[in-house]
Amino acid sequence: MEKILSAIAEPNRLNIIELLRDGPCTVGEIAEHLRLRQPQVSKHLRVLCEAKLVEVHPMANRRIYKLHVQGLKEIDSWLDSFRHLWEDRLDQLDDYLKELQRKEKDE
Amino acid sequence: MSEKNAANRLNSYVNGKKLVLERMFEAPRELVFKTFSESEHLANWWGPTGWTTENKSFDFKPGGVWHFCMTCEDKNQKDFYGQKSWGKVTYHEIIAPEKIVYTDTFSDEEGNVSSNAPKQLITINFEEQSGKTKLIIQSQFESEEALKAVIEMGLKEGMASQFNDLDEYLKQLSN
Numbered sequence: 001m002e003k004i005l006s007a008i009a010e011p012n013r014l015n016i017i018e019l020l021r022d023g024p025c026t027v028g029e030i031a032e033h034l035r036l037r038q039p040q041v042s043k044h045l046r047v048l049c050e051a052k053l054v055e056v057h058p059m060a061n062r063r064i065y066k067l068h069v070q071g072l073k074e075i076d077s078w079l080d081s082f083r084h085l086w087e088d089r090l091d092q093l094d095d096y097l098k099e100l101q102r103k104e105k106d107e
Numbered sequence: 108m109s110e111k112n113a114a115n116r117l118n119s120y121v122n123g124k125k126l127v128l129e130r131m132f133e134a135p136r137e138l139v140f141k142t143f144s145e146s147e148h149l150a151n152w153w154g155p156t157g158w159t160t161e162n163k164s165f166d167f168k169p170g171g172v173w174h175f176c177m178t179c180e181d182k183n184q185k186d187f188y189g190q191k192s193w194g195k196v197t198y199h200e201i202i203a204p205e206k207i208v209y210t211d212t213f214s215d216e217e218g219n220v221s222s223n224a225p226k227q228l229i230t231i232n233f234e235e236q237s238g239k240t241k242l243i244i245q246s247q248f249e250s251e252e253a254l255k256a257v258i259e260m261g262l263k264e265g266m267a268s269q270f271n272d273l274d275e276y277l278k279q280l281s282n
Contacts, residue, residue, distance in 0.1 A: 086128050086244060088155045093142060096152040097134040100142075 004071050007051035012036065013044045017053060017067065024057070024066035128244040136235040139242065140204030143231065150175070157181025158192075163218075171198050174218045195220060199228075207231045 008014050015034050019025060025033070031041045045065055048054035053071035057064045118129040132139055142148040146165040154160040154177040163174045173196040179187040195214035201207055212226045220226075227246050234241040 082126065082246070083128070085155060089153065090128075090130050090242070092152040092154070092156065093139075094130075094132060096142065096148075097132055097139065100138065101134060 003051045004053060004075055007047050007053055007071075010044070010047075012040075013048055016041070016044055016048060020054065020065060020067045024064045026062055026064055030065065125245045125247050128242075128246075130242050131236070132240045132242060134240055135238060136204050136233050136240045139240040140233050143207060144201075144203065146173075149173070153177070157184050157187075167198065167201065169198055169201055172196065172218070173198070174214065176216075193218075205233055 008017060012034065016030055019030060019033055027038055027041050027045065030036070030045075031038045034041070036044075045054060045056075049056060049068075051071055052068050052074070054065055055068040057066065142152060144167050146162050146167075149165075150160045150162050153175070158177045158179050158181070161176045161178070163176060165173045165175075167173070175194050175196075177192045177194065179190045182188050193214045193216055195212055195218055197210045199208040199210065208228070208230045210226055211229050212220050214220045230245045230247070232243040232245075234243065
């Protein structure tokens with residue numbers, strides 16, 4: 001998860017992800033759209049691929065980049081697990097507060 | 108858990124770079140605050156279901172640290188059963204009985220935090236509402252853009268069309 005967060009914390013890389021939402025692209029297309037140099041785009045794509053946010057499909061002599069479901073799902077489940085942890089924890093707190101108040105009454 | 112009703116449900120939403128969780132408790136604010144500010148109380152409810160919490164140190168003041176260990180005692184949680192998880196909370200701001208700001212992270216037994224452990228800055232507000240208490244928990248992620256990206260991508264519905272797009276694109280290329 002750490003890898004994913006740091007991968008998308010960089011504004012250019014986030015722009016690449018947003019561009020790929022509209023459809024798969026080649027390095028050249030990404031460079032043109034975002035007005036970046038190709039080697040720079042390639043470097044960012046490498047980081048995004050490592051974080052499993054983007055995947056590459058070789059197509060004849062071209063390489064097409066597209067969003068990768070795995071990394072995106074990981075972000076989603078990470079947010080979910082955080083929500084669940086608190087949900088569970090606050091259920092425990094709710095029960096505990098009821099118990100405390102019952103005891104208070106009894107005393 | 109049978110006493111739940113809709114009003115007590117957890118409400119969660121994203122506000123800018125924060126994930127916000129809200130929930131009402133049928134207890135006075137002073138008491139709810141106490142369950143966060145006193146060592147014995149915290150240990151009694153903090154761990155998730157089936158996990159017990161043991162406090163190694165507890166210093167409830169700005170700059171103070173709460174170092175604790177959660178242990179899974181529930182045999183039904185197969186892989187987790189017997190596992191220990193050390194946590195470290197560092198308090199930044201405390202206004203009794205209204206507000207607590209702290210950083211939450213994983214640590215080891217000695218309280219060392221590894222540099223790549225995820226850290227979350229948590230702000231908890233306690234709002235009094237005619238004898239009840241509304242807890243507002245805001246979690247700020249380290250990377251503002253990261254969270255924004257997740258939301259903007261509209262994960263669930265966005266992916267299906269993404270695949271169609273690729274199919275279309277590949278067709279175009281091969282023509």
